[in-house]
Amino acid sequence: xxTKDVSNLTRSELVKQLAARFPQLREQDLDQVVxxxxxxxxxxxxxxxxxxxxxxxxxxxxxRAPRLTRNPRSGEKVQTGVRKSVAFVMGKDLFDRLNPGx
Amino acid sequence: xxAAKTVKTSPALTKADLHQAISQQVGLSKTMASQLxxxxxxxxxxTLSQGxxxxxxxxxxxHIRHKKARTGRNPKTGIDAVISARRVVTFHVSQxxxxxxxxPQAKS
Numbered sequence: 316x317x318t319k320d321v322s323n324l325t326r327s328e329l330v331k332q333l334a335a336r337f338p339q340l341r342e343q344d345l346d347q348v349v350x351x352x353x354x355x356x357x358x359x360x361x362x363x364x365x366x367x368x369x370x371x372x373x374x375x376x377x378x379r380a381p382r383l384t385r386n387p388r389s390g391e392k393v394q395t396g397v398r399k400s401v402a403f404v405m406g407k408d409l410f411d412r413l414n415p416g417x
Numbered sequence: 418x419x420a421a422k423t424v425k426t427s428p429a430l431t432k433a434d435l436h437q438a439i440s441q442q443v444g445l446s447k448t449m450a451s452q453l454x455x456x457x458x459x460x461x462x463x464t465l466s467q468g469x470x471x472x473x474x475x476x477x478x479x480h481i482r483h484k485k486a487r488t489g490r491n492p493k494t495g496i497d498a499v500i501s502a503r504r505v506v507t508f509h510v511s512q513x514x515x516x517x518x519x520x521p522q523a524k525s
Contacts (some may be wrong), residue, residue, distance in 0.1 A: 324464040324471040332460050337453070340445075347443050348453050353476040355438050359430035361517045367429040371458045374508070376518065399518040401477070403508030412462050413481070413504040 326353070360401055370408035377402050465506055477510045 324332075326349055333345045356366050356374070366374040379398040386393050411417075432454050439450035461471050461479065471479040486502040510518070 322469050324461070324469060326473050329457065329460055329471075329473075333453070333456055336456055336460075340449075344443055344445070345453075348439055348445075348450075349457060351438055351442055352435055352454065352457055353473050355435055356430065357476055357514050357517070359434075360514065364427060365429035367431050368454075368458065369432060370455075371462070372506070372508075373429075400515075401508065401510045401518070403506070405506050409462055409465075409506060410503075413466050413506070417501055417503060 326350075368406070370406055372406045372409060373404045375402045375404075376400075473511075475511055475513050477508055477514060480507050480509070481505070482507055 327346075330342065330346045330349050333349070334340070334342050337345065359366055360374060360376055363376055365376070377400050379400065381397050382395055384393050384395045385391065432451070435454050436447050436450040439445060439453060440447050443450075445453070464471050465479060465481055468481055470481070482505050484500075484503050484505055487500050488497055489500040490496065491498050
């Protein structure tokens with residue numbers, strides 16, 4: 316996509332918003348904080364660990380069993396490896412803020 | 418399709434781990450680190466509650482879905498109950514992270 320969708324929040328915009336909240340901190344430090352936060356979260360998942368962030372959400376790694384698939388071009392059978400995906404469960408605070416009064 | 422099973426693991430990553438990493442690597446106090454982590458979460462929730470999406474390169478994206486009201490059942494009592502219309506958040510792992518999940522050794 317060539318045009319930037321302004322309605323999305325990206326990492327760099329997240330840093331800018333934090334800078335407005337924490338004017339006493341340098342923007343480069345905030346950039347590092349945001350990077351580090353998501354790096355740590357990614358690495359935890361790669362290591363197979365769950366992530367539990369109170370007030371936000373829980374992330375866990377799910378393994379899907381390998382299965383036989385077929386290469387549609389050659390008709391050859393291929394064993395698809397163990398697939399891993401990330402399961403996301405909303406926390407209560409997140410739910411409450413998106414659904415006030417429920 | 419076989420049911421996906423949750424990977425059993427050692428202790429979960431918590432906010433305390435993030436505070437530790439931030440204070441060590443960025444050189445900020447634990448108190449400040451704690452405020453920053455909560456700040457990040459608050460900005461994400463605030464954005465989502467406006468109906469906007471959050472995309473973090475190399476990690477994943479968060480989207481909002483609007484669910485219509487439907488009839489469900491209380492699994493404990495078996496009584497029918499209306500599940501009200503609500504907004505839920507979905508998360509999609511980035512392609513990059515998905516790759517690393519598949520081959521953990523490939524990541525330095």
